[in-house]
Ligand code: SF4
């Protein structure tokens with residue numbers, strides 16, 4: 172593709188299948204104590 | 218749904234529901250904008266071709282249209298929402314997996330923006346007893362179901378004011394975890410005033426993370442973070458923070474600051490941390506009543522947006538030069554990251570995450586402490602108010618009307634319920650100002666991720 176460069180394998184929908192085990196950290200625990208950000212969290216199962 | 222934006226001449230298109238991130242040239246950006254929705258026909262619509270051919274060659278436009286078509290068919294552009302049904306029939310069956318222990322409702326600083334009202338949360342100053350701490354550990358074990366990993370954050374006020382109890386609780390939890398097949402992970406937040414060699418050693422041996430509170434440049438920090446006598450704390454803690462950061466191998470900690478209206482040039486503070494040698498940095502916008510002189514105002518937004526962009530560009534540049542660091546809000550994992558369930562559900566306050574006061578009272582999270590109407594019970598009775606719990610449990614990105622057409626929803630997960638409740642009266646109504654800042658941060662984070670991806674490819678070649 173000349174005009175569009177896709178930067179990632181889009182895995183969001185895939186994650187719905189395995190998702191929801193709940194072993195991950197809560198998101199407000201570490202560096203932010205006043206806001207919610209999940210994008211930088213890790214999955215415990217990877 | 219898609220979202221397009223440009224930072225530093227880099228055009229980025231996010232396909233919200235698939236999570237695909239694309240970089241496009243100016244022509245394709247304009248073409249996507251004109252199309253506005255999933256292309257329906259095999260060839261580029263005549264009216265759009267006519268309009269854009271004033272600026273771009275027709276052949277190229279046709280090519281770009283084909284690219285767009287192809288990605289749409291692969292569901293990587295203009296993809297539809299596959300999660301709304303899932304969210305509707307979602308029963309979380311959540312268990313408590315994290316607890317914030319308010320070890321001390323007292324503080325040796327008087328930071329002006331403190332949401333705890335200089336440490337005492339509108340209530341009595343007080344220290345948690347070991348007895349309450351043990352009960353809290355029992356409570357979380359009992360309410361954590363099959364979940365193995367349990368996070369405990371020692372918070373305040375200032376937790377180092379009551380460090381013996383911290384140690385006692387850790388020791389007790391270590392005994393109990395064996396009996397119940399749990400794994401406790403401890404974190405602590407401190408202003409550093411009482412940090413010494415012994416405490417450092419203990420923290421490094423026992424805590425998976427430490428949050429070091431400092432706002433940035435000396436004048437910025439000392440304006441807000443002051444001792445009882447009004448003197449700033451920068452000089453007496455910065456050395457200790459650097460030392461503990463080093464002793465942890467520059468990992469598993471955050472130096473964490475708050476920016477206010479007094480330092481809208483907060484990128485300088487982030488870079489100040491980086492220049493000092495900190496590798497893990499988090500600086501967040503203050504949340505405050507609009508009437509406070511340090512509160513961020515609507516009219517400050519353009520300046521804040523510029524500042525975030527400036528920071529993002531410098532952040533990438535430093536990484537390229539081998540002088541990189543992590544900025545909490547710009548960290549996004551494009552390939553992995555949390556699953557959709559996590560992205561929809563958010564912080565977990567009030568059901569997966571709770572806060573316990575020195576007296577043993579339970580609140581949905583540290584920011585609700587002191588609001589009597591949100592008291593959920595106490596660690597002695599061992600139960601939680603089901604009504605409040607359900608209110609939080611049943612809330613997710615799809616129960617918040619405002620989030621429906623927000624591109625940032627899978628990175629933000631619906632904002633901070635405490636801010637929503639405090640300023641809008643409803644946990645499902647996110648605070649507009651926080652949303653605007655969050656959206657900007659997500660754009661910047663995506664920009665950084667795209668640039669880092671490029672870097673990797675260039676290095677690989
Ligand atoms: S930025 Fe606001 S509207 Fe968007 S997902 Fe977060 S809380 Fe919802």
Ligand code: SF4
Pocket residue numbers: 199203204205206207564565566570581582583584632633634635636
């Ligand atoms: S309600 Fe807000 S402050 Fe409380 S845990 Fe959630 S995101 Fe954090």
